[in-house]
Structures are given as C-alpha cells and as structure tokens.
Amino acid sequence: MTRTVLITGGTSGIGRAIAARFAADEAKVCITGRHTATVELAAEEMGVHGIVCDAADPGQVAALAERIGGLDVLVNAAGGLPEAPSGDPSALDGLLSQWQANLAQNLLTAVLTTAAVQDKLTSASSVISIGSIGAERRGGSYGAAKAALAAWNASLSGELAPKGVSCNVISAGYIAGTNFFRGQLSEERHRALVAETHDKRPGTVDDIAQTAHFLASPGARHVTGQTIHVNGGAFTTR
Structure with missing residues (x-):
C-alpha cells in the first residue's frame, strides 16, 4: 500500500x-x-x-494541515542554525533573540507541525524528528533546543504510542554535505570532528535517511520514545 509521508525542511x-x-x-x-x-x-x-510553509508560523502550519489527508509518516526535519540576530549578541536583547530563534527553528517547528497534523496520523504512523549531537555537548542555545526536542518526543510518545503511533528522535552527529555550517567550517574543524568518531569518517545524509526509513518500517513498531544516536561513535550511550 502506498504510504503518505510529510517532511518539513525537505528541500536540502x-x-x-x-x-x-x-x-x-x-x-x-x-x-x-x-x-x-x-x-x-x-x-x-x-x-x-x-x-x-514556515513550520515556525502557526498560521502557515494550520494551512498546511488542511491540505494533508491521512498521514503515515511525519518527519520533522526543519531546523538548523538560525541567521545571526541583529544587534549586540552580548546584550540581553541579542541573547534573547538568539535563544528564541533557536527554540522556534529547532523545537517549535516540530511541536507545531505534529500538533497540527496529529488527527491525520493512523494507528500505524511514525513521527520522526531530527535532533543533534549538540544536545549532548557544546551546543549552546541550538543544543538546548535539540535537547528539549528529545524531552518533548518522550512526552509525545507517551501520548501517541498507546494509539499505535511511534515517536522517535534521530540525533545526528557531524554530517558532511549539508549547509549547516553555512560555509564556515574550517578544514581543521572538519578533521577534529571526524577524529572524534570511532569509524573515522563524517556522517552522510544517507546515514540519517536510512535510519529514518527503518524507524518508519514494520520492524521498528516497538521502538518509540527513543533518541537514536547516529554519529559514528562520537557520542556513546550504554
């Protein structure tokens, strides 16, 4: 049967x-x-x-939901580093803008979209949100937003899993081939990020795509409320 999949931030x-x-x-x-x-x-x-659709805009998200029918898979992939706020980043106003932007882009996009389409999910749907290794270390306001995403996902799973909907976060490590660093990643930093991994290679977008595909498969129906770390061993759990 053909599945319907909605992916926010799906252009790159x-x-x-x-x-x-x-x-x-x-x-x-x-x-x-x-x-x-x-x-x-x-x-x-x-x-x-x-x-x-700007997934941080409630009006646009509501309009999006009106155009969506039954939904088998929702992937909350919208996010990333916001543009640097105007003004002095060391001043309180600048600091507030920075934190608000990161929370809006990396947490509220997922919260709003999921809430808007929740009644479109079936008894075998999957909600997958893209997190970050930054939630575990050196993440600043971006990492804090991604940590909150994982906490929200655990709560969401408690609400939706009894209805058959699995809810998981894929916490991505360093992924090459994206515009996350906006062209500012130095070769030295690249080498340092790769050196942190156990398999000594950067992640690829396909690594994350394949994990998302698995989490939406029949073989993952009992996997819910989890943060799945895909980082080559740069951050380990036990």
Whole structure:
C-alpha cells in the first residue's frame, strides 16, 4: 500500500535525503520549506509534492494541515542554525533573540507541525524528528533546543504510542554535505570532528535517511520514545 509521508525542511540536506529515500519506495511524499523557489525546484527534481510553509508560523502550519489527508509518516526535519540576530549578541536583547530563534527553528517547528497534523496520523504512523549531537555537548542555545526536542518526543510518545503511533528522535552527529555550517567550517574543524568518531569518517545524509526509513518500517513498531544516536561513535550511550 502506498504510504503518505510529510517532511518539513525537505528541500536540502538531511530532509531532502529522507524525502528521496521514501520517494524511492514510491511513497506519496510531500516536502515543505520556507521559500517558493527552493521548494518548487526540489519537488520537481525528486518528483514529489512541495508546499511552501514556515513550520515556525502557526498560521502557515494550520494551512498546511488542511491540505494533508491521512498521514503515515511525519518527519520533522526543519531546523538548523538560525541567521545571526541583529544587534549586540552580548546584550540581553541579542541573547534573547538568539535563544528564541533557536527554540522556534529547532523545537517549535516540530511541536507545531505534529500538533497540527496529529488527527491525520493512523494507528500505524511514525513521527520522526531530527535532533543533534549538540544536545549532548557544546551546543549552546541550538543544543538546548535539540535537547528539549528529545524531552518533548518522550512526552509525545507517551501520548501517541498507546494509539499505535511511534515517536522517535534521530540525533545526528557531524554530517558532511549539508549547509549547516553555512560555509564556515574550517578544514581543521572538519578533521577534529571526524577524529572524534570511532569509524573515522563524517556522517552522510544517507546515514540519517536510512535510519529514518527503518524507524518508519514494520520492524521498528516497538521502538518509540527513543533518541537514536547516529554519529559514528562520537557520542556513546550504554
């Protein structure tokens, strides 16, 4: 049976790779993004449906939900480092803007989208949110937002898993081939991030896409409320 998959932030990077993975299964995939040009181009290139939506805007998210029918998989991939706020970042106003931007982009996008489409989820749906190794260390306001995402996911699972909906976070380590660092990643920093891993390689967007595909598969129906760390051993749990 053809599945319906909604992926926020699906025009580039991890979100786009996840969209391509589900599209390869001939799923009915819908991606969202904030900019018309990038949404239309990505949708055309992948052969999926695209909707312009800022997942941090309640009005736009509500309008998105009205266009979505039954939903088998929701992937909250919208996020990343916000643009640097205007003003003095050391002043309280600048600090507040920075934290609000990170919470909006990396936590509230998932919270709002999931709440808006919750009644579209079936008894075998999956909600997958993209977290970060930054939640565990050196993450600042970005990491704090991703840590809150994991805490929210645990609560969400408690609410939705009794209805058959699995809810998990994929905590990504350093992933090469994305625009996360906005072109500011030095070669020295790249080498340091790779050196932290056990397998001595950067992650790829396909690593995350394949994990998302598994979490939405029948073999993962008893996996819920979890944070799945995909980082090559740069951060380990036991």
